[in-house]
Amino acid sequence: MKDSRFKFVSHSRRVQEDRRFVTGRGNFVASIEMDGLLHVALVASKHPSARIRSIDVSAALAVSGVHHVVTGTELSAAVEPMMNGLDTPKVRRYSLAVGQTRYCGEWVAAVAAESRAIAEDAAELVEVTYDPLPYVIDVEAALQSDSPLVHPDHGTNVLLDRTFVWGEVERHFAGSPRTLSFRVSWGRNSTVPVETFGVVARFDPWRELLDVWASIQMPKYAEQIARALRLPANSVRVHYDVDVGGSYGVKRGIKHTVLAAYLARRLGRPVRLIEDRLDNMQSGDAHGPERIFDVSVAFDDRGIVKSMKMRALDNVGAYAGRAPFQLGKPVGAIVGPYRIESVQYQVLSVMTNKAAQEAVRGFGQSPTNFAIETAIDRVAVALGLDRIEIRRRNFIRREQFPYLIPSGTRYDSGDYHAVVDKVLERVDWSGLETERDRLRASGLLAGIGVAACLEPGGGNSSFEPLLNPKNTTTTWMDSCRINVDGLGCITATIHTTSSGQGHETLTATVIGEVLEIDPDRIRIIRPDSLASLPSNSPVGSRMAIMLGGAAFHAAQRLKRKLIAIAAHQLQRPADGVTYSGGSVSDVQTGRLLTWSDLVTIAHRTIHLMPEGLEPGLEATYVMQVPTGRDLPTADGRVQMYPCHSFEFHVVLAAIDPQLGRTELRRYVIGHDCGTVINPHIVKGMTLGGIAHGIGAALFEEFIYDGQGEMTSQTFMDYPLPSSHEIPEVEIVHHCTPSPFTVFGQKGSGESGYLGAPAAVASAINDAVRPLGIAFTKLPIRLTAISDAVAGASGTGRQHTDDH
Amino acid sequence: MNVELRINGSRLHVAVEPRTTLADCLRDHLHLSGVQTGCEHGVCGACTVLIDGEPARSCLMFAAQADGYEITTIEALAPAPGELSVIQDAFCELHAMACGFCTPGMVLVAHALLNRNRNPSRADIVEAISGNVCRCTGYGQIIEAIELAAKRLCESNVVAGELSE
Numbered sequence: 032m033k034d035s036r037f038k039f040v041s042h043s044r045r046v047q048e049d050r051r052f053v054t055g056r057g058n059f060v061a062s063i064e065m066d067g068l069l070h071v072a073l074v075a076s077k078h079p080s081a082r083i084r085s086i087d088v089s090a091a092l093a094v095s096g097v098h099h100v101v102t103g104t105e106l107s108a109a110v111e112p113m114m115n116g117l118d119t120p121k122v123r124r125y126s127l128a129v130g131q132t133r134y135c136g137e138w139v140a141a142v143a144a145e146s147r148a149i150a151e152d153a154a155e156l157v158e159v160t161y162d163p164l165p166y167v168i169d170v171e172a173a174l175q176s177d178s179p180l181v182h183p184d185h186g187t188n189v190l191l192d193r194t195f196v197w198g199e200v201e202r203h204f205a206g207s208p209r210t211l212s213f214r215v216s217w218g219r220n221s222t223v224p225v226e227t228f229g230v231v232a233r234f235d236p237w238r239e240l241l242d243v244w245a246s247i248q249m250p251k252y253a254e255q256i257a258r259a260l261r262l263p264a265n266s267v268r269v270h271y272d273v274d275v276g277g278s279y280g281v282k283r284g285i286k287h288t289v290l291a292a293y294l295a296r297r298l299g300r301p302v303r304l305i306e307d308r309l310d311n312m313q314s315g316d317a318h319g320p321e322r323i324f325d326v327s328v329a330f331d332d333r334g335i336v337k338s339m340k341m342r343a344l345d346n347v348g349a350y351a352g353r354a355p356f357q358l359g360k361p362v363g364a365i366v367g368p369y370r371i372e373s374v375q376y377q378v379l380s381v382m383t384n385k386a387a388q389e390a391v392r393g394f395g396q397s398p399t400n401f402a403i404e405t406a407i408d409r410v411a412v413a414l415g416l417d418r419i420e421i422r423r424r425n426f427i428r429r430e431q432f433p434y435l436i437p438s439g440t441r442y443d444s445g446d447y448h449a450v451v452d453k454v455l456e457r458v459d460w461s462g463l464e465t466e467r468d469r470l471r472a473s474g475l476l477a478g479i480g481v482a483a484c485l486e487p488g489g490g491n492s493s494f495e496p497l498l499n500p501k502n503t504t505t506t507w508m509d510s511c512r513i514n515v516d517g518l519g520c521i522t523a524t525i526h527t528t529s530s531g532q533g534h535e536t537l538t539a540t541v542i543g544e545v546l547e548i549d550p551d552r553i554r555i556i557r558p559d560s561l562a563s564l565p566s567n568s569p570v571g572s573r574m575a576i577m578l579g580g581a582a583f584h585a586a587q588r589l590k591r592k593l594i595a596i597a598a599h600q601l602q603r604p605a606d607g608v609t610y611s612g613g614s615v616s617d618v619q620t621g622r623l624l625t626w627s628d629l630v631t632i633a634h635r636t637i638h639l640m641p642e643g644l645e646p647g648l649e650a651t652y653v654m655q656v657p658t659g660r661d662l663p664t665a666d667g668r669v670q671m672y673p674c675h676s677f678e679f680h681v682v683l684a685a686i687d688p689q690l691g692r693t694e695l696r697r698y699v700i701g702h703d704c705g706t707v708i709n710p711h712i713v714k715g716m717t718l719g720g721i722a723h724g725i726g727a728a729l730f731e732e733f734i735y736d737g738q739g740e741m742t743s744q745t746f747m748d749y750p751l752p753s754s755h756e757i758p759e760v761e762i763v764h765h766c767t768p769s770p771f772t773v774f775g776q777k778g779s780g781e782s783g784y785l786g787a788p789a790a791v792a793s794a795i796n797d798a799v800r801p802l803g804i805a806f807t808k809l810p811i812r813l814t815a816i817s818d819a820v821a822g823a824s825g826t827g828r829q830h831t832d833d834h
Numbered sequence: 835m836n837v838e839l840r841i842n843g844s845r846l847h848v849a850v851e852p853r854t855t856l857a858d859c860l861r862d863h864l865h866l867s868g869v870q871t872g873c874e875h876g877v878c879g880a881c882t883v884l885i886d887g888e889p890a891r892s893c894l895m896f897a898a899q900a901d902g903y904e905i906t907t908i909e910a911l912a913p914a915p916g917e918l919s920v921i922q923d924a925f926c927e928l929h930a931m932a933c934g935f936c937t938p939g940m941v942l943v944a945h946a947l948l949n950r951n952r953n954p955s956r957a958d959i960v961e962a963i964s965g966n967v968c969r970c971t972g973y974g975q976i977i978e979a980i981e982l983a984a985k986r987l988c989e990s991n992v993v994a995g996e997l998s999e
Contacts, residue, residue: 045926045927045929046926046929048934049925049926049929049931049934050918050926051934052931052933052934052937052938053918053922053925053926053931053934053937053938053941054868054908054909054911054912054918054922055866055867055868055869055907055908055909055937055938056868057934057935057937059867059870059935061861061867061870061871062861062867064865148851148853222969223969224933224935224969225870225872225873225878225880225933225935225936225967225968225969226870226872226880226933226935227872274933274934275933276870276872276933276934276935277932277933277935277969277970278933279969307874308872308873308874308875530933531931531932531933531934531970532932533929533932711928711929711975712929712932714929714974714975715929715931715932715970715971715972715974715975716932718971718972718973718974718975719932719968719969719970719971719972720972721972722969722971722972722973723969723972745873745875745877746873746875746877746878746967747875747877751877751878751967751969753964753965753967754960754961754963754964754973754976754977755960755961755964757972757973757974759956759974759977760972760974783972
């Protein structure tokens, strides 16, 4: 992966952040201590939908050490509702239920006390009297005209219903020799970081200043907190030097923070709210997409897919959140890596009495990729064609980039055929088939899965104006500031929290590359939000592109200043000198000014500086997403993300037909994310994404029972993959640089996860195809497999399982 | 109630409520914040400490139950300020983490494993870390880092059972 063009970029260098973590010195929010801290415990609704008749807090308040019990009525009088991305003003949401609960686990009241234990004791004494109301859990039932309404004032459970037509879909379907249709479902899972969400809030009424420490990964977090609390934005100071213990999208935490900050202001004491695992799973509003896809494709006898119709019905739960937008981002890669000429895409975002969703790794792209890949596999099976050959026939070819897809996004670059070739060479495809057949002969079910997909990277917000015409946001910037002090040491800034992405290493590596200075000598800091330049936080696989880009341009500015100072001193034009390793020399004479000389001139001897240059050595750059400038067109075409990484998965699964247990025997991924800045970091993201995708494919689901209660409340019922479930994964690298970024880098934070669920499902379906059955819903859990296999073997009938 | 705990080589007296878990006692009373709590029901392993050298979940034990045992937390493993143990260094060399939240538990589990088995197979390592959930890495680099640490310890003069604590 090492690229000889670079001195530090693409080299397997250590990650600066790791030293604090291996010694247990991460600055996680639960480790932040301060005098007078109060702790919050929450009272959760036991009903999926109920009118709150009364809340008796007297017994709770009588507990020694309890300071306050706040209810939704009190809170909603003092704060604004949380921001709603869609134009649905009647779907109002506060940190605590106001008058009515809308899902089991929704917070009804919060207790603030001297310790978490006391707060929990008191929370159990809060007596809530409910009048249960009709509720709806199933998304298709919620669409019916006689369904109970989650928000009666909104008049419907539908938040969003829009159909896009890009290209001549009906003509292509009518003129196509073959079509097929199917339904697949994506179960409700999430990223479930090992650290739950936490926040500490402290308000100083004399300074009028709210300090916040939180385990967040949230664009415009400080602004949203200020707006909700009716504070000027410069009265909210978010501390970005908090280490976030995993997020992968979900740690947005607005409702938690508004509640903790309200209590801090009201009680005059710092307040800490750390979710316990039940709070997190049941009430944290951090579930991911839950979707039913109805897909039709029109194709010819050679397997060329001409057109696709997709209807994505998403069960968003009780509030809007950012969930509807997760149907919007896939518009930017709606044809995957394929030359599908026209698409009809219906997005249906529907509320039920389940917990609200939050952004999850890939922002809706992984479920969509699963649906697209299922379509490609089915076309292959329908025609009796090889599943890889059919992908090759449909792939966009290398020479066609930049490639405009029907929905308006121009893909930057790629060489999908080359990646597939490399992977097949690594796996020895015919050997893999032999191994599959050997496993089958030994009495196991065995199958090979394949999946090809894209990871859009660069993260702008084009899905917001696409789905909400009142939102005209097109700016989605990130920033970096570099300062060289009077002794010549470099310090640079990041203006967001990180949750394991290694942004300090990224920034130092990029600046070191430009300035030709050892990145380990560059210190990276995180000013608080009041001292920060704009950032939109690490979402949408954007930071290598955006923070890396901003750091690159800031370093170039700094270098230009150094060159100007030197050229003036050497009495040469700027192109008569050359920068190398921190020194600038006269091209002709070789006369040289060292880093130290230049720093001294900039900091101490203005009489040697060229006219018009400011003293000091500082450079700042605020960078807009490359290619992202325009609002969507009226027919819903838009340039979504700038960069498109490619991944190709091959997996061999062996299944015990009696137990239904799936074992992944071989896993190879081909990965092309352009130029890699730090190979260790990208490797970890890819392997971690695959592990998360295996979880989504086989194990993880938030299940609600007929009473509307979430039954998967612990890690016993919501199993996270352990080292036993994750196979040794082989990564095959390829590099197609992006023409739109400074080093050719693309996004990688969602890699692996975007194709693993499709690949694992493909393997299982290949394994059970001889039995005449197919699985169409993720996760494909052990019991589903054993039941379906027993049913198929027992009756000998052809049978499609839709458990 | 008062309990006397032997932690990282020191004898400490702590006044705790009887219901206080060892994890809460270490974090809240003794400020050993390298002990993380992820699930508090004994599944995720983030709260792992060593009790008489063997990994244990500090969220499933009361502080009072730890009386009489030698407890080791992540804070004890670095040989000196600014330095790293062989295992910690191997974790850094191969980036066997991302967010770092599960890392103290993983390092402690690796420490216990390599203290009793200087030449573990990949299967031994997979088994040893299987009680600790990592959501970031998919475990690959953690396994490789433990293999690297084992190799380096073999090449050094430290004998099994004598890793410093």
